Amino acid sequence: MEDKSILTRAVRKYENGVFFDEVDEVAAEFPLTLRLNGEEWATMVCTPSNLEEMVVGFLASEGIIRRYKEITSLSIDREKGFAYIEIDKLPEDRAKNTSKRFIGSCCGKSRQFYFTNDMLTAKTITAKTELTALQAIHHMQELQNHSEEFQRTGGMHNAAICSSTGLIQCYQDIGRHNALDKLYGYCLMNHIPVKDKVIAFSGRISSEVLLKISKMGIGILLSKSAPTNLALELADDLGITAIGFIRGNRMNVYTHPERITEAVLHPSETI
Structure with missing residues (x-):
C-alpha cells in the first residue's frame, strides 16, 4: 500500500450563497495491528507514515523495550495492516499489564491510562535544561512552520523534538499520542540523547x-x-516544566518555572 498521509475527496462547498464542486484534501486514517511474539497485542489507528518509529516508540512507552536493540525483528505489512514484532526477552509482567485493546486516533477516553505499566515506566525528571522565553516561542513557531499536513487538512497533530538552538525532528499524526510515539521511536532508533531536549x-x-x-x-x-x-x-x-498557550509573544509557565530563564518578554525584545 502506498504511504499516503493525505488523500483527496470530492466535496460540495457552499460560500457566499453559491454551491460548487471541488476536490478537498483529508487526513488519512489507518488501522495498524501489532503482533508481539506471535500474539495480537494492540490495534492503533494512526496516520500511515513513519510507522516503524511509531511502533518502536509505543513499545518503549508501554515498557516492553528500553532500547531499540531489544527488538530482534520488526516488519510492517501495509497491505494487511499488521506490524510483526519479535523480542527475545519479553518482560512478561509488563506485557500482561497491557491488555489487548483498540487505541483510537481520537483523544481522551479512547485510550486507557493509569495502567501498572505507567507506574513502572514513568520517570521523575531531574534534568537541569534551561530555556529562555524567546527560545520557547521560537520553537513553537518552528513547529507551526513544519505543519504542512495540518495546514492542508486541518486534521493533524504535530510534535517536534528540539535542542536549545532549534528543531531536530518533527512528526504529524491524526492522534497526538501517535505523534509523540513517533518522536520517541526516532530518538531510540537514532540514539538521540534526550536529557537536554525539549x-x-x-x-x-x-x-x-x-x-x-x-x-x-x-x-x-x-x-x-x-x-x-x-x-x-x-x-x-514528575519534575516536568509544562508551558501552555504559547501564542504570539505570550505563554503560561505552569510548573517548574526554574527552567525558564526569562519568564516574561521585555518590551524591547522582538521575535
Whole structure:
C-alpha cells in the first residue's frame, strides 16, 4: 500500500450563497495491528507514515523495550495492516499489564491510562535544561512552520523534538499520542540523547501526554494549547516544566518555572 498521509475527496462547498464542486484534501486514517511474539497485542489507528518509529516508540512507552536493540525483528505489512514484532526477552509482567485493546486516533477516553505499566515506566525528571522565553516561542513557531499536513487538512497533530538552538525532528499524526510515539521511536532508533531536549507540541496537555513526556525522559514540554489539572499535578510530581498557550509573544509557565530563564518578554525584545 502506498504511504499516503493525505488523500483527496470530492466535496460540495457552499460560500457566499453559491454551491460548487471541488476536490478537498483529508487526513488519512489507518488501522495498524501489532503482533508481539506471535500474539495480537494492540490495534492503533494512526496516520500511515513513519510507522516503524511509531511502533518502536509505543513499545518503549508501554515498557516492553528500553532500547531499540531489544527488538530482534520488526516488519510492517501495509497491505494487511499488521506490524510483526519479535523480542527475545519479553518482560512478561509488563506485557500482561497491557491488555489487548483498540487505541483510537481520537483523544481522551479512547485510550486507557493509569495502567501498572505507567507506574513502572514513568520517570521523575531531574534534568537541569534551561530555556529562555524567546527560545520557547521560537520553537513553537518552528513547529507551526513544519505543519504542512495540518495546514492542508486541518486534521493533524504535530510534535517536534528540539535542542536549545532549534528543531531536530518533527512528526504529524491524526492522534497526538501517535505523534509523540513517533518522536520517541526516532530518538531510540537514532540514539538521540534526550536529557537536554525539549518537546514542542500542538495539542492539549493531558495526563496521557504528560506521562509520555515523562517516559521519554524530557523535562520541558511546550504547547500552544491548554493543560488539564491532572496533567499539571503529574508535571509537578514528575519534575516536568509544562508551558501552555504559547501564542504570539505570550505563554503560561505552569510548573517548574526554574527552567525558564526569562519568564516574561521585555518590551524591547522582538521575535
